[in-house]
Amino acid sequence: YRSYFLSHAAFVVRSVAAGEATTTTAPNNSPSTNIINPGKILGTFYVKPNFPGRCSHVCNGGFITDPQFRSIGVGRLMGSSFLALARDLQYKSAYFNLVFKSNPVSIRLWESLGFTRVATIPNAARLEGVEGLDDAYGYYFDLTGLPDDFDPVDYAEKPANC
Helix, strand or coil, X not given: CHHHHCCCEEEXXXXXXXXXXXXXXXXXXXXXXXXXXXXXEEEEEEEEECCCHHHCCEEEEEEEECHHHCCCCHHHHHHHHHHHHHHHCCCCEXXXXXXXXXXXXXXXXXXXXXXXXXXXXXXXXXXXXXXXXXXXXXXXXXXXXXXXXXXXXXXXXCCCCC
């Protein structure tokens, strides 16, 4: 998995200051308070071609958020940063192949960032904790429409449109 995840541009989101973050974590969704130390890795993501060659102007991304820091905006910051970085890496659009139906948080995130659902793949995956096969969605974003002055941090701090 490491060679796949790190094969192109990969980024890490770290805390810059100490503090507390109240988060809700699966599976029981109970609130907990975590201490965030400077330099703590909160999440990571990659940007790479969705497919090489004649389709290499379309990128793909993969995202991992440390479970203890979910629900505090790390995913939204990584998602908005992905848009700016992908554009700056000269990609024209982004396409996420497999956003699973059983992950409503991910669906809300991508839709709130302006991604459009363009495909449904029935019975796409066998996922732990999901009975039977789960459907997956494809999400698209046109990076050519992203403003030159797009600020991912400012955008991430705005309330989600969901």
